[in-house]
Structure formats: C-alpha cells, structure tokens
Amino acid sequence: MQNFVYCNPVKIVFGKGTISSLPDLVSKNSKLMMVYGGGSIKRNGVYEQVKKALKGYKIVEFSGIEPNPAYETCMEAVKIVKEQKIDFLLAVGGGSVLDGTKFIAAAAKFGDGDPWKILSEGAEIKSALPLASVITLPATGSEMNSYAVISRKSTVEKFSFGSWRVFPVFSIIDPETTYTLPKKQLANGLVDTFVHVLEQYVTFNMNSPLQDRQAESILNTIVEISDDVLNKTNDYESRANFCWCATQALNGLIGCGVPQDWATHSIGHELTALYGIDHGESLAVVLPRVWEYNFELKKEKILQYGKRIFGIPGEDKDKTAMGIINTTEDFFRTLGIKTKLLEYGIDSKNAAEKISTRLKSRNTPLGENDQLFPEDVKKILLNC
Amino acid sequence: MQNFVYCNPVKIVFGKGTISSLPDLVSKNSKLMMVYGGGSIKRNGVYEQVKKALKGYKIVEFSGIEPNPAYETCMEAVKIVKEQKIDFLLAVGGGSVLDGTKFIAAAAKFGDGDPWKILSEGAEIKSALPLASVITLPATGSEMNSYAVISRKSTVEKFSFGSWRVFPVFSIIDPETTYTLPKKQLANGLVDTFVHVLEQYVTFNMNSPLQDRQAESILNTIVEISDDVLNKTNDYESRANFCWCATQALNGLIGCGVPQDWATHSIGHELTALYGIDHGESLAVVLPRVWEYNFELKKEKILQYGKRIFGIPGEDKDKTAMGIINTTEDFFRTLGIKTKLLEYGIDSKNAAEKISTRLKSRNTPLGENDQLFPEDVKKILLNC
Numbered sequence A, B: 001m002q003n004f005v006y007c008n009p010v011k012i013v014f015g016k017g018t019i020s021s022l023p024d025l026v027s028k029n030s031k032l033m034m035v036y037g038g039g040s041i042k043r044n045g046v047y048e049q050v051k052k053a054l055k056g057y058k059i060v061e062f063s064g065i066e067p068n069p070a071y072e073t074c075m076e077a078v079k080i081v082k083e084q085k086i087d088f089l090l091a092v093g094g095g096s097v098l099d100g101t102k103f104i105a106a107a108a109k110f111g112d113g114d115p116w117k118i119l120s121e122g123a124e125i126k127s128a129l130p131l132a133s134v135i136t137l138p139a140t141g142s143e144m145n146s147y148a149v150i151s152r153k154s155t156v157e158k159f160s161f162g163s164w165r166v167f168p169v170f171s172i173i174d175p176e177t178t179y180t181l182p183k184k185q186l187a188n189g190l191v192d193t194f195v196h197v198l199e200q201y202v203t204f205n206m207n208s209p210l211q212d213r214q215a216e217s218i219l220n221t222i223v224e225i226s227d228d229v230l231n232k233t234n235d236y237e238s239r240a241n242f243c244w245c246a247t248q249a250l251n252g253l254i255g256c257g258v259p260q261d262w263a264t265h266s267i268g269h270e271l272t273a274l275y276g277i278d279h280g281e282s283l284a285v286v287l288p289r290v291w292e293y294n295f296e297l298k299k300e301k302i303l304q305y306g307k308r309i310f311g312i313p314g315e316d317k318d319k320t321a322m323g324i325i326n327t328t329e330d331f332f333r334t335l336g337i338k339t340k341l342l343e344y345g346i347d348s349k350n351a352a353e354k355i356s357t358r359l360k361s362r363n364t365p366l367g368e369n370d371q372l373f374p375e376d377v378k379k380i381l382l383n384c
Helices: A018-025 A046-053 A071-083 A095-107 A116-120 A183-201 A209-231 A236-249 A263-275 A279-293 A295-310 A317-334 A348-362 A374-382 B018-025 B046-053 B071-084 B095-107 B116-120 B183-201 B209-231 B236-249 B263-275 B279-293 B295-310 B317-334 B348-362 B374-382
Strands: A004-014 A031-035 A058-062 A088-093 A131-135 A147-152 A157-162 A170-173 B004-014 B031-035 B058-062 B088-093 B131-135 B147-152 B157-162 B170-173
Touching (some): A004 A236, A018 A131, A031 A071, A095 A116, A095 A131, A095 A147, A116 A147, A147 A263, A209 B236, A279 A295, A279 A317, A348 A374, B018 B170, B031 B071, B071 B147, B095 B147, B116 B147, B116 B157, B157 B263, B170 B236, B183 B295, B263 B279, B348 B374
Parallel strands (some): A088 A131, B131 B170
Antiparallel strands (some): A004 B004, A147 A157
C-alpha cells in the first residue's frame, strides 16, 4: 500500500424527504445564491421543495448552468455574487450544476487574477465561498468530493480542478428526486459511476485487498441494480442504492493508497469538448481501448475484476483478459450506451489527430504510470 | 435503506514514516498535552519519534492511561489541563489512550457539572478541546470516530459516549508502529475489528447491497490476512492492511442506512468491567451466543455472511446458519482467543446474575430491535 492522506468532511444527508432539513443546515443569516440548471427542477418539484424549506431566507436565484458547465456562464454568476454580496451557494441539480457552483465559489474569491487560471494552470485556490448541494442525479460523485470539471465555450476546452476549499459543506441526497430522470441520463450515470471505480481499481497490484474489495462492492452493486434502475418506475430502493454507489465511487475512499489511472476521463473530456457527446458516452467509448493499449500493465487486475464482478474464470490469461474487456464493453451496451465513435458520427482519425495535437501543447502524460503520451493517445483513439 | 446522516471530518495520515509530518499538522503556537499509556511507546521508539517531530513545541506529558481507560486517571489529566492551560491534546498509543484523551477533551470543557454525567447520563458535550492521535494499535477504530469507552474503577462500570466534538482533528497511522505488539493484542484487535463489522452487518435485511459488500470487504480481508498479521515479523503489508481494516470497521461508513446491533459490545463491556477480561476476548465469548439467541431475526444475514465470507453453502437454512455460527467461533479460536467464560475462570451463572441485575437498573434494552431485556441477557450469558 502507498502512503496517503485522506480527509472528507462533507456532511451527507441521505434519504426520503431530506430536502425539508435545509433550515437545520443553512444559517438563517446567510445571503444565499441558489444555483440550478435548465429548469428540470421546476418540472420535478425539487425547486418547490427547496423554496418551501428555505422560506424566509434571502435568496438570489441563478439558473442556466448547462450540462458540461461553461466557464462563461459561471462567470456571469460570479458577477452577481459579488454585486449582491452573496455569502453561501446552494447548488440544486446534477453534477454539472454542482461543478459550476464549485467554480463560482472559487472564482468569486480569486481576487484580481483571471479565474480561468484555476482551470488552465491549476492556480492555487486560497479562498472560496462556502457551498452545499441538493443533488438530483447520481453520477459524478461531486456531492462528496472537492473536484469539478468546467468547459470553456470560446476555446472548446474542458478542464478539471480540485481544492479542499470547495468541498460542499453538506449534500442532500434524496433518491426520490431521481424518479423523473430520462433513461439516457440514468444510463450515463451508471457508466460514469462504474468507470470512476475502474479508474481507481484496474491498474496494477499494490497489495491493497481492502481497497480492491471496496471498489468491487460498488461494481457488483451497480451490475446487480442497473436493470431495476433503468426499467423500474419510482423504485426507491434501486435508486437509493444507485445514489449511494455514485457517491462512494468518487469520494476518495477507494483511491486511498493505490495507483490511479484517469486516462479514460482525460481523453473522454476532450471528446466531449470537441464533439459534444455525453460524458458517460465518452467513457464507454474510450475505456475498453485504453485497457487494450495498456494490456500487459493492467492484465492481472483485469483478471481479478472479471472473476469477482462477472464470474469469468479462465486458464489462458491473455484470452480471458481480452474476453473481460469485451464483457465490460457489452455491459455498457446493455445499458443502452454505444461504445464506438462511428456510432456517434465521429471520425476516429479526425479525433485522434485533433486530440493528440491538443495534448502535445499540455505536456502532461496520462495513465497510472504517466505512460501515455500524445502519440499513444492517438493510437488509442484510432481504435475507438 | 433507512435515511441517514454521515459526516466524518477526521484527516487520516497513513503510512511509513508519517509521524514526522506532525509539525505540518499541529500549530507551533499550541500548548500540547501528549497523552500516553504505560510506557510501551518508550520501548518501541514511537515516543522518540513524536518528541523529535515536535521539537520546539510546548509539551506537557501525561502518562499512565490504562487499558480500559479509567475515569479516575482521566480526571487527573483534566486537572493538569486546566492548571497548565493546555489547548491541544495529542494521544499517542492504542484505542484506550485515545478514548481516554477524548474524555479528557470533553471533561476539561464541561464547566461546573460533574463530567461523570457524560458517561452515566449521556449529558450533552457543548465544548471540547481539540485532539488528535498517533495510533499504534489497530483495533478500536477510535482514530476515525467520535466515540470512546471509559471505565470507573470505584463503581466497576464501563460506559461509552460520543460527540462530533471529539472527532480527532487528525490521526496518524504508521503500520510500522505495530511491529512490537504482542501476539495477544494483535489477536484481540483482529476480533474487535471483525466484531465491529458484524454488529453493523449481521442484523436483518434492509436492502443495502453496497453497505453489505463494504462490510464483507473488511471481513474477507481480515480472514485473508489474519495469519500473516499474527505470524509474520515486521511484515509491512499485512500490518498496513490490518490497520486500514480496523479504521474502516468503525468510522461509521458501513453503518449508514442499516440496522445496528451492538448487544455483544454492551454485554462484553460488563464482562470486562466485572472480571477484567480483554475487550476482544469478551466479544468472542458473547457474539456466538447472541446470534443463537436471536437466530430467527438474524438467520438470513448469517446465511449471506457465511456464504460470502467462508464460502459455506447449504440447503437446510437452519442447519447451515448454526454451522456458520460455529465457524465464526472457530475463527476466533484459530486466532488464539478463547470463547467460553469457563476458560477465563468465570462462572456463567455468576455473570448472568450480576450483569442482568445491573442492566435492570439502566432500563435500556439491547439489540437491533431493542429486543433484548435483562432476562434475555441472563439467558445469553448462561450459554456463554
């Protein structure tokens, strides 16, 4: 096991009817900004629940945070935050709304510098507004971590940043708020959760049997519940279990003391930025090809994963491990998520060229051993 | 799944050589009390490491916290804390030292009332000194939770208390500090960790597949590593994995949204208070008999546990579940921990009488459904 530091102070308030506990969690003296997206919370009743719970609070609303939240939109919110002297941000929506809110919290306190540097240069965040969330989409795990991913429309870029200063103070997770989600978003969330785990688990052996099994706990549960999540209407139990899996997949715990990959996410972000495919879709396309490319490095972990999650035994290690990669791709497809660029109308040659060129300028290799250079990413994308 | 609130802000600093990071974690302006036990940290080099790391700090030492830390001893420390205006407590040792430190932290700020009320009446803790730990014994999980168990010599009682105000600010876990532990303490720690998980897992079905598997992650790992933990000298990997299992077993995570039992611990505390047997020993004696007594309630979970941890299949549910209870008892015995009161020279009739009488005066039923009354505990103990 590697040395590690772990600290996650987010207060999780989980379950039916928990939005009504907002007054116990937010000071009455706060001047709040309620940040949300395109209006789905108005259609599913969440907006009403939040407003009712916070009756009597000073609230400024900011709507319009888009999927893959845009730097430009967030900066509009920052302007209002400063003008109105907002002192607490409440994100109400999915991971995009929350990620946008994290950036608003950091950018509003960034001082005189250009907040874009937080994303483009990893500039240090020395202060941030306190923020919290009512999360309505199980997928990103943003409700219990200190990371966010932000896109810039003008440059067609997508970057992540992280700082302990943007941990939500609390996150309310009421699984009932997911009842109205379209099937496509649920499927994307299942893939996202699954791949979050795989990025921290299918690397190479670090003698971490507990972390391995904690990772497998989430994978096995996702495989077990995915059909109910997608096909049962208003099924509290499967939605509750999905929500808790999504949160646990990216709150840092399973990554303690083990190598982490994240190449699939990095390449996926580029696909989303350039071609607009959903985040979950991009992961389903890229992951199997990253595994094939890093086959020798990952083989033993792929075999362990295949055996413990899908019950795949096998004498011939190479053949079995290749079969497990196919099974993983098939699993994404059974969720209704396509796994080939061509199926999304994207030319793999075009993507390989564009993305490898972009990565060259950034000069940061990808993968658990920093082993993937732009030329490697090019080859991976040609196979996508 | 039941509704729940989860928050655990403890910063874990894990790994080889991490004691040297103390200056990054404790303010130079603090006036520290370093709390420790009978002196084992002087023999194994931990004392020296801490003192070296904190060179130049104002430190008052308080030694002599005993296994099953005594209220009387802690109150001596409280006196010094007040006299010397100590503002930060650093526990260096095992769970007993840390539990004692948690009580000192709360009692020092309890105001004019009698701090014993924190234990006997569950009096609210409105303030506490900040505290942290260098933990040297994997067992209690105290390094990442807000609970403590304290004994009173004068009344031969043992009570627990909890408050978010006594979460350690940080805990340093360096697995190398466990190399000098006697085999008996390691075995007790393995049993304690295992039973912490079982108390939160072997209850009744609450449709919590992720929490179940997270619990099983710890159990499977303990079964897998226990032989190496007990028999390999200076084996970093098995000790590191044991340490992380012990921490994860009682940091609240696996108990999220599920029923919890804790009858074995409550009865075990009485056995330790009255007869002085080790905490781990008391658990190994009581747990199998609690399960037999609550057989119908726990049967389905016992079957799941037996299948997933020990690979025990079975057509006949009753016979299989009884066999799994025996396997669990056998597992404790293979660790070298006896499972019968008689083997500790304790008369079960005497224990049954004394403990059931004590519980009558407390008027709090035990078990996951508050189903165990003093008369039930009497019957359980007669079978121990």
